[in-house]
Amino acid sequence: MSVATVACDPTLAKIEEKIAAGDSLSFEDGLALYATRDLHTLGRLAREQKQRKSGDRVYYVLNRYINSTNVCYAGCTFCSFAADEFKEKARVFRMTPDQVFEKALETGRNFNQLHIVGGHDPRQLSLDYWLPLMRRFKAELPHVQLSLFTAAEIDYMARRHRLSYPAIVAQLKEAGLDNVNGGAAEIFAEETRKKICPNKVTAAQWLEVHEELHRQGVASNATMLYGHIESIEDRIDHLIRLRDSQRRSPGFNAFIPLAYHPDGNELSYCGWTGGIDDIKTFAVARLMLDNFDHIKAYWMIQGLHVCQVALEFGADDMDGTHGSTDEEMIYHAAGTRSGQYVDDREFRRLIENAGYMPVRRNSTYQTFAHDWNPDA
Ligand code: SF4
Numbered sequence: 001m002s003v004a005t006v007a008c009d010p011t012l013a014k015i016e017e018k019i020a021a022g023d024s025l026s027f028e029d030g031l032a033l034y035a036t037r038d039l040h041t042l043g044r045l046a047r048e049q050k051q052r053k054s055g056d057r058v059y060y061v062l063n064r065y066i067n068s069t070n071v072c073y074a075g076c077t078f079c080s081f082a083a084d085e086f087k088e089k090a091r092v093f094r095m096t097p098d099q100v101f102e103k104a105l106e107t108g109r110n111f112n113q114l115h116i117v118g119g120h121d122p123r124q125l126s127l128d129y130w131l132p133l134m135r136r137f138k139a140e141l142p143h144v145q146l147s148l149f150t151a152a153e154i155d156y157m158a159r160r161h162r163l164s165y166p167a168i169v170a171q172l173k174e175a176g177l178d179n180v181n182g183g184a185a186e187i188f189a190e191e192t193r194k195k196i197c198p199n200k201v202t203a204a205q206w207l208e209v210h211e212e213l214h215r216q217g218v219a220s221n222a223t224m225l226y227g228h229i230e231s232i233e234d235r236i237d238h239l240i241r242l243r244d245s246q247r248r249s250p251g252f253n254a255f256i257p258l259a260y261h262p263d264g265n266e267l268s269y270c271g272w273t274g275g276i277d278d279i280k281t282f283a284v285a286r287l288m289l290d291n292f293d294h295i296k297a298y299w300m301i302q303g304l305h306v307c308q309v310a311l312e313f314g315a316d317d318m319d320g321t322h323g324s325t326d327e328e329m330i331y332h333a334a335g336t337r338s339g340q341y342v343d344d345r346e347f348r349r350l351i352e353n354a355g356y357m358p359v360r361r362n363s364t365y366q367t368f369a370h371d372w373n374p375d376a
Helices: 010-020 027-035 039-054 097-104 127-140 151-160 165-174 190-196 203-215 232-248 275-288 304-313 344-353
Strands: 057-061 063-067 113-117 145-148 177-180 219-226 252-259 317-320 357-361
Touching (some): 010 027, 027 232, 039 057, 057 344, 063 097, 127 145, 127 165, 151 203, 165 203, 177 203, 203 219, 219 232, 232 252, 252 275, 275 304, 304 317, 317 344
Parallel strands (some): 057 317, 063 113, 113 145, 177 219, 219 252
């Protein structure tokens, strides 16, 4: 080992040896990574792991993002988005299938991913609503991958239609589902989960939905909501459960750390996450999740500048343009300071300024020339 690569924190030196030997990191290693003040070595280890996975490439996607309804009665304590149809009439919205379709095409056809999530709305979250709409998208926009739902939404529809997970996944796949979003994972640790989202899928159900998707060839992503009442132990436990799930049934493409936002919800006393915590979380995730190909720094959540720095701490993806001026409502209701839209030229500039090579992708990481256009 050269002098230049010796870790200042001796614990990190031992972890570096494990990584070099190809061993997965343990629960205790994860705690040590979070505890270190040696940010430079932590960043170097995560960056080297990123380089082994994706070299100098950093990905982005031209996409459209839509929240199709905010009607929801799950009552998650960190949520500022959900609205009660009967008590909050002024805040409620519910898009029709035609409105979703028109919204997706509002700024043209040149995009490769449609990302839609919404509340657990008894009137919208059903196969009768979604299957025809998905088929319409596939018929009219064959170059667009459908990244729809979270595991919680799929579980809700399965219970509503009295279908098993294999049966509902088969129907969604047949209608054109390419990828399922990583939300609703929150924190798997049961005691904490009960306090923040007691009416949502359990951790075991969330993992089972994703494992069934993967068995049937539908890709997905995974997330972790951090910076609220969870402990560092909860975070490491969460990452290890994801790693174990990926071993059982591979198919996760990217892991996305989601920083809790405090405006307008019951956990607002927890405040905002700090830059050090954000950066460490990207690095720890990159090092713990050795069987995930991508770690995404989602600019909407931590902000463009922190996400650019995250590229030096293991992240290799900056998510998408979004393509509209008013569509993301979940994080905007909770106070995000990010805007609604980032031009793809801005992504390329930020990535190149960080010393990496921007690569345009779709949901499943097929790549495109930056000026690819479906109408060309
Ligand atoms: S986080 Fe999702 S499931 Fe929970 S209350 Fe908000 S909209 Fe509903």
